[in-house]
Amino acid sequence: MVNKPIDVAILGATGAVGQRFIQLLEGHPWFRIAELVASDRSAGRPYSEAARWVLTGNPPGELGAREVLPLDADLQSRLVFSALPGDVAKEVEWRLAGAGHVVCSNASAYRMQPEVPILLPEANAPHAALIDVQRRLHGWTTGGIITNSNCTAAPVVMALAPLRPFGIEAIHVVSMQAISGAGYPGVPSLDILDNVIPYIGGEEPKLETEPRKMLGALDGEKIAFLDCVMSATCNRVPVLDGHMVSVSVRFGESVSEVAILQAWTDFRGPDPVPGLPTAPNPPVVVRAEPDRPQPRRDRDVGGGMATVVGRLRPDPVLDGWKFVAMAHNTVRGAAGCSILNAELLVENGYV
Amino acid sequence: MVNKPIDVAILGATGAVGQRFIQLLEGHPWFRIAELVASDRSAGRPYSEAARWVLTGNPPGELGAREVLPLDADLQSRLVFSALPGDVAKEVEWRLAGAGHVVCSNASAYRMQPEVPILLPEANAPHAALIDVQRRLHGWTTGGIITNSNCTAAPVVMALAPLRPFGIEAIHVVSMQAISGAGYPGVPSLDILDNVIPYIGGEEPKLETEPRKMLGALDGEKIAFLDCVMSATCNRVPVLDGHMVSVSVRFGESVSEVAILQAWTDFRGPDPVPGLPTAPNPPVVVRAEPDRPQPRRDRDVGGGMATVVGRLRPDPVLDGWKFVAMAHNTVRGAAGCSILNAELLVENGYV
Amino acid sequence: MVNKPIDVAILGATGAVGQRFIQLLEGHPWFRIAELVASDRSAGRPYSEAARWVLTGNPPGELGAREVLPLDADLQSRLVFSALPGDVAKEVEWRLAGAGHVVCSNASAYRMQPEVPILLPEANAPHAALIDVQRRLHGWTTGGIITNSNCTAAPVVMALAPLRPFGIEAIHVVSMQAISGAGYPGVPSLDILDNVIPYIGGEEPKLETEPRKMLGALDGEKIAFLDCVMSATCNRVPVLDGHMVSVSVRFGESVSEVAILQAWTDFRGPDPVPGLPTAPNPPVVVRAEPDRPQPRRDRDVGGGMATVVGRLRPDPVLDGWKFVAMAHNTVRGAAGCSILNAELLVENGYV
């Protein structure tokens, strides 16, 4: 196994998700930020000048003086976290994988590529084995690409993963998503104060496909998508962090309320996931109050890595069940999930 | 026909909906506020002292000096608007109907009573004929009670009424409701700033039953509920006014996008509704932009009486269609609807 | 006098202030929008495509199809409203004035130019005579430039204008400014939700100089600035519209509370201002409640053109008085004020 701490690079380090990587990696037991990488506009400048820190608290202390590297830099870190925008990610991530780096990406560029997993360890840790397929297909030696899901797919998949044994046939999702999901500067305040925007460009198609891949089973060298029908509606609400989803689901068999609650409560995910440093314990937290989860009051549960569920009750239209789920979109739905993914890859020997 | 202007009384005049009645009746061509009625705490005081004006702008000028009457006052106005809370409404409204007054109520107390209509004129004007049934059943001479719907049911029913010819079989609703729906003081700011509350007490059962009555057909002396299955999830969002609903619907037949858009665009409601003073024209406004309707930007369309719809697209889970609808909850969903209801009753000779 | 309606052009028509011009000029008794002008990015496209409408309600009906003209177009309208950003405004406005157009500008480019007035008609209508100076100095025939103030200076000057007779010696202002003051997209929601930003770039210097010019007296061919000392602190708050200022003022003489209240109540501004179509009546509205003015509840008073004041009480530090004032920043503080300015110029024969 690799010696720890492991040096890591952050691509897109100046953006909102890049900042969250920096914040979450502070004091990480395995990883040490070695390289900060960003676009030409930032490259060559000290991080504290290049980045406008938008998170709570102070900009990072000792990292502030670190020089930001350009996207074409020759990186030393084996492990690379990418918070690049989709178009840039496509070229840069592929090149780095080819050069031997393991890339844990937040971008959507490669999510639907057959040999690239959308990894949510508690739900689908075995999908990580697709890295072997990547290496053979593309002649990569030590490199590889794994992605994490769209930030709204995360609470959907996490809440449904424990329920797969009941035979998921249909999933109906209406989301209420936080503004941080759009990055910085992102949503203009003139658009969202005292308002809801019932549309997020490109989000619904992702939410109608990614969960089926994530909840699918690794079948030899590819993933067999979950055979279910999905409908997604996405809304932006005036909330800082925390994506909430109203989910209805129909199962192939008759399922009781108790069985669902039990499945959630017992859920831990496959080994070695529960023992990884960033893994929340438990990953799914069930709230009994009628008015929970709420984004502001529940987004930091489990260090922002837990998915909080509640309000389980029958859905007469789907002839199934409906519930509310919520997860921190820039932690569990972005940077935090990538870090957990990387921990799994380290543990599995891919890094 | 009755001489105009017609004197009207407002019950619960000091509350948030009572204030909206006062605001909307200013300059009304048919109605003149003659009596302001409120609970014992307010009775006997000048209105401007008894009420804490929470709407935009100034408290009402000349009404400010008007003495607030107690709930047991002997009212002179034939027409009574009630913004009373449910428990008080039950007793007072019944007594007033027995005493010959026509009560247009915002309370839920009598909505599910078989001989009481939940009136949304464009959608179900013929239901007003139940007043004849009331009079015969209860021996009332000139009195009667009509209600308007729960404020969230309004945009649901208004958007679906034009689509009844397609055979509505299933309705799935997820709401995002404004804080004014909870009255004043209502929702504490500590609960809703930077937050969404996925629960509104008692709201979902109403939203799963009232629309079926409202969309039903008058069959002799009673209403045959629309034979469909409903599911409702209600959320409170940090928006001042305007309830937005994400609606999925399954029809008994195959329906095209064009047919739905045409039905919405052509919809006017039965005569004499389109000619009533408060009727919006058109009642259903279709927006083509991908990100509309929005509560803040669309709630005042048609003086707050229109229902704005958009984002029509297929729903693969229901094997039907989904769309977004929005209406001003204290205008179309409360006071404004009551006023339109009263106009219909006047035109029909019930007042 | 010129024939009405008078054709007008709007420069920067696609921006937030440009949109407010369009909204406020709808149905204006004297002015008719003839030309919509914007940057190269928008020029040549229909207005409805070029502009992303950010105000409440619908984009403008018949104007939507109008082709947007480029900044170097040969304009036909004698009267030009400019909502251009400062750098662009500098070149374009000067060129148009030279070509015979009267430019009513929202930009700061020429505010401190000695021969250009910062016009707030109720407070300083005589300053309009500087146009004669402009024409002689620059050889302009029918052209001229007038500006309106920084949007935060508007409520300060309007509240203090009636108090000039008491001898203003010192003005201390702390502002709480709405997000619409920053235009669109303007303030990112990630910066302002659940937050206050105690800084607005370039705002405090403007607020410490413009009011002294505006409150000054026309002395022959130039304005003698008000001889007083000023201090300004500017904050951005999560409010859509309405700039509120906490003002402390020291007078040269002892002044009673009653005298100040009377001065505000009696204030109308010099003739012909009170009779202009857009002039609010009264221009200064005094609220007696302890918790008014408030941006949301008072910004639309007088069609958004009034300045609402309240909370008058002694300030022991300045040995004077302190109070709160509020005005709608994009109406009274921007587009609405420009329109009122133009009405004054028409009435004075400059157009």
Place this chain on the structure above:
Amino acid sequence: MVNKPIDVAILGATGAVGQRFIQLLEGHPWFRIAELVASDRSAGRPYSEAARWVLTGNPPGELGAREVLPLDADLQSRLVFSALPGDVAKEVEWRLAGAGHVVCSNASAYRMQPEVPILLPEANAPHAALIDVQRRLHGWTTGGIITNSNCTAAPVVMALAPLRPFGIEAIHVVSMQAISGAGYPGVPSLDILDNVIPYIGGEEPKLETEPRKMLGALDGEKIAFLDCVMSATCNRVPVLDGHMVSVSVRFGESVSEVAILQAWTDFRGPDPVPGLPTAPNPPVVVRAEPDRPQPRRDRDVGGGMATVVGRLRPDPVLDGWKFVAMAHNTVRGAAGCSILNAELLVENGYV
């Protein structure tokens, strides 16, 4: 010295400040919550039922089952934290002091009583000696009452304490206060969303007197108030936590920018304060960015116990300096300060 951990009681444990006490005392090295006390409505019920938890995260685990005691209970804890409302506090706190308890109060009831200190340890730790005066005056043996300041006075006093050597002559404050300062349910969302309320009942008189006592010097058996003139204006803004103040100050001597910045940076407060468990280090944090401090981004600095200052620049009206200061109102301005006060009393031997 007393044995640790020391049992403490929390009065008003179910309210917003009471909850903050519980949150902050979790894991405290010296104090252990032994008794939860609240009004009759809550007494006798388990805490988790009696209290509606309004803070972020989960209600307290093991304390949830604890039975809430009535206000007249015979308390065992020597040390009592009081989050009672003013009227109730007056009677209860006095009685407990007489019965030998040391009461650290958030209420305003005794703040202006001459022998009761308003303690902000970094600023005025010597004032704690007034407990000796109390004991002699009232015949109390081991009891006593200390208060902490109004939540808005805290950042004012903390920012000015390091500047006392320059001779403070005048203080002008305009506050922008968070909604949590009003408790729960507190400010209705209908009042504060998209709004600012320029008034907080009773707040300005407190803010114009308490700082003068707090910044005063202990002179024998009483406090000589700081001899300066004060002016305060208080505003409520839509912010969850964090009171921000815009402060102008005039000194008796000429002071340079560098001298002020140095005084802030060097400030630690008298021994033994810097070594107390809850003392932030440093207590005053200077931010160099032009747009800081901000409530959301800076309120948690130093665990919510630091005061963050910035924007130092000359104030021409006061012929002095102006700056912005911010502190967490329910931590530094309430529960956290009481805990720090109690730590000082323990260290000084009063508990």
